[in-house]
Structures are given as structure tokens and as C-alpha cells.
Amino acid sequence: MADSPVDSILPRKALFRSPSMIEENVANDPQLNRHQIDQDTELKFKQLKRELHEQRLEELKKELGKLNDTEWMHEPVEKLIGLK
Structure with missing residues (x-):
């Protein structure tokens, strides 16, 4: 059976081709x-x-730790604005 011009144009099914x-x-x-x-x-x-979001969260955690550690050094905002 000879190859027709159509066979040479159309690709064969993947089943009959090598990877x-x-x-x-x-x-x-x-x-x-x-x-x-x-x-x-x-x-x-x-x-x-x-990754950037996780990095920002880590930076915020560090900043919160610093604020908690130095909270005693500052007067509460409520006292400064007269709420306490």
C-alpha cells in the first residue's frame, strides 16, 4: 500500500509514533x-x-515582638488622649 499525499501531510496518531x-x-x-x-x-x-507574603508576615511578627518588649517604656495612648 503506497503512501498517499494526504498521509504525508497529516500526522499519524500518537499511538503509532515514538515518544x-x-x-x-x-x-x-x-x-x-x-x-x-x-x-x-x-x-x-x-x-x-x-514568598513575599510570608516574608512580610515574619517581619510583622518581629515588629510586634519589639513593640511588646518596649511597651513599658511608653505611656498608653488612652492616657495621653485623656480616656483613662
Whole structure:
């Protein structure tokens, strides 16, 4: 059975191709590459936002500790504004 021109244009089903052929087709598909880049970028951005948020929380915990440690040095705000 001879290959027809249509067979040479249309790709074979993935079932009948080796994994390396599938990877080549995926690597050559710009839409899939763009989609993968978008997904990777979104994932990294979410990770970065989470890391920055955790870093801010740690800084706030340290600042709260400093405030609690030095609270005795300052008069309460309520006393200063005449509520006590």
C-alpha cells in the first residue's frame, strides 16, 4: 500500500509514533510553547507572591515582638488622649 499525499501531510496518531516524535511535535508547536510559558510564569508569580507574603508576615511578627518588649517604656495612648 503506497503512501498517499494526504498521509504525508497529516500526522499519524500518537499511538503509532515514538515518544521522541511526539516531543518533537510539541516542541515545534508555538501555541503549546506559549501556553506552557504562560502557565510557568503564572505558577512562578503565585510562588513569588506567597514568598513575599510570608516574608512580610515574619517581619510583622518581629515588629510586634519589639513593640511588646518596649511597651513599658511608653505611656498608653488612652492616657495621653485623656480616656483613662
